[in-house]
Amino acid sequence: MGVGALRGVRNRSQGPNRVHRKTSLDTQVSRPQLSTVSMKATNPKWPEEDLFLFNEPEDPIGAPDQGIFYSRRRQFVGMWRLAENVLSLSWDTGEPPDIVRAVETEKEWRNDQTGLVLSVISLEVLPQWLAPTVLSRRYESLSIAERFNECSVCYFELFRLPVGILRLQSRRACPHYFHTECIKRLVAKNASDARAAGYPSAQECPICGARFSEIKTLPDVFKDPRAWFQLCDIDSGGTLDQEEVLGALGAVLPVARDKLAVAIEDNWEVWDPDNDGVITLTEFVEPRRGLRQYLLRNFNNIKSDSVNLRPSDIPDLDSHPMAWFDFWDGNRNGSLERSEVVRAIIKTFCLNPGGEPSFARAFDIRELAMDIWDSLGYHEFGELTFEEFNAPFGVGDQIYHNFIHGMHVTFKEKLIQLSRKSETDDVFQELDSTFLEIVICDSLLRVVAEGEGVIISSEILDDILNGIIADRLLDMALAASHRSVILGRADPSELSTLRRNIGTVAGRAFASEIVQRLTGPAQPHLHVLLGDDEMGTTYYVIMNDETTARKSKDKNEDKRFVLISTVNSTSGCQNFIAKVQISDKTCFQDLTSTISKEDSAGSVIVKTLSNKDPIVKKLNGLCTKGKLHHVDVDSDGGKAAPNTRYYGFTEDDINVDVVTNENGELQSSNVEGWPYGSFARTMYGKAMQVVLESDGRTRRLILEPVNVGLFDGWKATFPQARESILDGEALTKDQIAALFKAEREPSRTKRITRSLRRFLPISPGIEKDELGSKLLNDDADMSEDDEMVHGGGTEQPGKQLSRFGRLKRLIRRPSRPAKTRRS
Structure with a gap:
């Protein structure tokens, strides 16, 4: 059964410039005390009309906005849910919910696109539990993704990727926005699922179910304002009202919805000089007072304060489940809806350490998260309390085992295959492509491999160490030309223990390598030369000795x-x-x-x-x-001048404007002419280099400080506003x-090789199997070096640490509260 909730469709019979209004209902009206409401249901696609019986919510305190209803035609019991003026009906048959709106009276609820109409029988006023709070042609209830200007498929900010809209016969099918690639991928998956199930496939909006025939990508609002304006005009009336502006700008710019709403309310009379409640394209692009000009000059006032959510900002699910639960409970009602759970899982497991999203993984994680919700028997409109979440074998356990443990077994196998295909015997060089960035996070290791943020539990990593590293360590220990890779990572005083306990030394070597990487490898030194000429051109010579x-x-x-x-x-x-x-x-x-x-x-x-x-x-x-x-050179950008404005541009109209606060930290940044993505900066003396990255493309710009009194944000005023940068x-x-x-310092391997040639080689007669038993056998006798590895014999009697447990003891970690492992 199709669904269509077309928000923002104005009554065209009253002219294209009719202003949308919503009517609040009288809260003082006397409402009947009824536990059941009957409605006649009609739809042009049905052979006959139906009768729906709506029951009062079973939990008026915990879930006062939802209950069950009965369909006489279908002989079926479903769930209803009320939000503002929107009534959603779920059939629990794999179909998307039907959605109707109270537009002009609470006695009639309808969907103009699908033709579904519900008419109240024998009542003039509905009981309180089924009464809408407003009457409106719009779909007044926002989804959680819309509240944060996010794509409803991947739950990452819309501005990060090209944004698409849904159209039916060259008109907007609905008012929702998505990442173009996300919605295309979802449509393809839904079509594949429908074919597999033997059902005809239909392209429908995942939020409201509106049918569409094409996906159109929005152009740049600044480069092509005319085309952008036309595509954002939901009803094709040639104008935009406040709600349309709020949704459209939130989709393409990194703005805070609340700040943008306030700015629209405060400045609407300026942008709408004829005071007809809407703005035309001419009013939008007006060069002095138009909305587009306002955005160019005042973007920093409405931009979002927190664009990048980092994994370190999110409480650890394993050790602090309640904090994790509360972190994602946006409305603070003590429960999580399905969309909140899906969003939380994606945001937790699809961010790299720098806060950049992994869009490719987000789609798969979304499907797995929804499968978890459904497999545990939760209804589409259901809500999850923390007690249910944290119960044994509940959603929390399912997340832990599916996303932290079982999901990445295939990734472990991928690492093993990469190892076996390698032709090198250097284990550290071997693992550079996979274990280069290892971050200890309580009992888990977050691994970045080929751009994919992955979490691997200690048990899986233990298997990987045994499967990938063991043979490599043994081969290196046997080969004189490569033994220095192991020995060089161990303390020289321990080299004499090599023959006696090769396993301890090898383990110590690998642990030392991890420690070095955790503390951060030394970055290649950067030299920058700076000069200028009499014509006002500045020259930056950037030398990287690596x-x-x-x-x-x-x-x-x-x-x-x-x-x-x-x-x-x-x-x-x-x-x-x-x-x-x-x-x-x-x-x-x-x-x-x-x-x-x-x-x-x-x-x-x-x-x-x-x-x-x-x-x-x-x-x-x-x-x-x-x-x-x-x-x-300061790669952290920490030496920027306080309260300074930096500006730079390119021939192809990329403009970057940066402002620092009193501490020299980044206060605001405005990027035009480039899809929004990651933003990194480096100080070259008094100048600033920024690196913009989006969708695999990278651009580098030099920004120079400008006099704020002479610079108005346009490159036309840049020449007279430039300040001296010689330093x-x-x-x-x-x-x-x-x-x-200047001679480059010899590589670490070469230095170690030179220094260790005088040490006694490993006996060539020792068998690989013998070394293997020493390296991998957890029951081996512990030597003095073993005691040092175990922290001076502090282990409980009779408790044997795994190989990974031994290595972990060598890694310096900050003290953390003890945590209980999930069953």
Whole structure:
């Protein structure tokens, strides 16, 4: 049975500019004390009318807005739920709920799209438990995703990916917004499920069930305001009212819904000068007083304060289940609805440590979460208390075992396959692609592998250690050329124990490697040179001693490449890769743009500057004349000037505006011309580099400080507002050459190899099976080194630690409250 709850459809018979109104019902009206209400139900698709009997809620205190109803035609008992002016009917047959609205009177509830109409029988006024709070043509009850401007499929912010709307015959089918890719994937899954079940498939909105025929992606509101305006016009009346503006802007911008609502209320008379209650496209784009202009100038006032939720912000489900439950109870009613549970699970398990969402995993997690809810017998309209959540074999246990333990067994097998395919014997190099970022979180390890945030329990990791690492450790222990990888991670004083207890040393070696990675590997040192010329162009030479060296065909020649950024008032920021060639007259050659373009024929064009280009000549002149300054670099952005505004732009109209607070911390940021995604910054002296990333694409811009009194947010005022950025010590050409020619420190493996060649090698006669029994056998006798590994013999008598348990003891961890493991 189809569903359609078309919010925002105005009465076109009264003209396209009719303003939508909602009517609050009189709360003083006398209502009958009835436990049952009868309604006649009609639908053009039904062969005959039906009779619905609605029963009073069984739990008027815990669930006062829902109960059961009976369908005479279907001979079926379903569930009803009331929210504002919306009555939802669930059939419990796998079909989406039917939705009707009280529009003009509480005696009639209807759905204009599906034709379903419910008419109250023999009553002028409904009892309190079934009475709507308002009468409205809109679907006045917002879903949890709409309240947070999130996609209702993946529950991540809409602005992060291209946003799509649903249309039927070139008109909006409903007022809801989704990530285009999310809704396409959901439609494909639903169609596949329908075919498998033998039912005809229909494309329906997952929120309201409105049928649609196409998905249309919204254009950029600033670059193509006309097309954006037309697609956001829900009723195709040529205007937008306040509710349409609130929903449309919340879908494409990282704004706080409450702040945006207040701004709309306060400024509507300015944007709507004729005071007809709606704004036209002309009023929207008006260059001085229009809504679009307001967004460009005042975006920081309405933007969301907390765009990125990080895993560290979420209470640990295993150790603090009540805190986790309360964290996701948004309305603080002491219970979680199905949508709240699904949203909580996705947000908990689909964020990487930096707070960036994993959209690919979110869809699968969504399906698993809904399966858990249904498999435990909870109704679509049901609610879950903490006592039910935390009960043995309840939802909490199901989440723990499905998402933390059982779900990632296949991932473990994937790691083993990667290991077996590797041709290297270096276990640490072997695991760089999978275990490079290991974070201890109580008894769990959060692992980032190939961009996927994954949680693996200690038992599974124990299996992985045994399955992947054991053979590699043994092979290395037997091979003299690779033994240093193990021994180098152990303390030199322990090397003498190698023959006696290879398992302890190997375990100590691996644990030390984990400790080093937990404390953070040293980042490649970054050198930045800065200069400017009389024409107002600034030059940034960025040298990374790990990534800018490229070997030529001649093994004796070590070519160096650097990143060059230029900033001027006309072209903004341009980025190049240049070859380092220190001589009397030149330092840099072959500046090649990092951005490629296509010509009219579709050929890819990459801009390369010749040595006679003014930019190249000026840059080489600054270098050879000793006018490049060596500036400090802070990758955390913590040394930004307090109460300062930074601005930068590119030729393809990407604009970035950043403001810092009194502590030099990021207060606000505004990005135009780029899909919203991750945002990272690095201070280069007084300037700021930002790296924008979205959907696998990355752009790098240099922002420079501007005088806030001269800068109005537009690049036209950037030239006179720019402030001096020269900083640091000027270097001579010889000093610059020394930076490039400085010998890189030998790799850790080479250093260890050199230092350990004088130590006694492992006996070549020792058998691999013998080493294996020492390495993997938990019942091996404990030596003095074992006692040190166990923390000085503090274990309980007779209790044997697993291999993973031994390794964990070597990892320095902050003290945490003791926790009870789930059964």
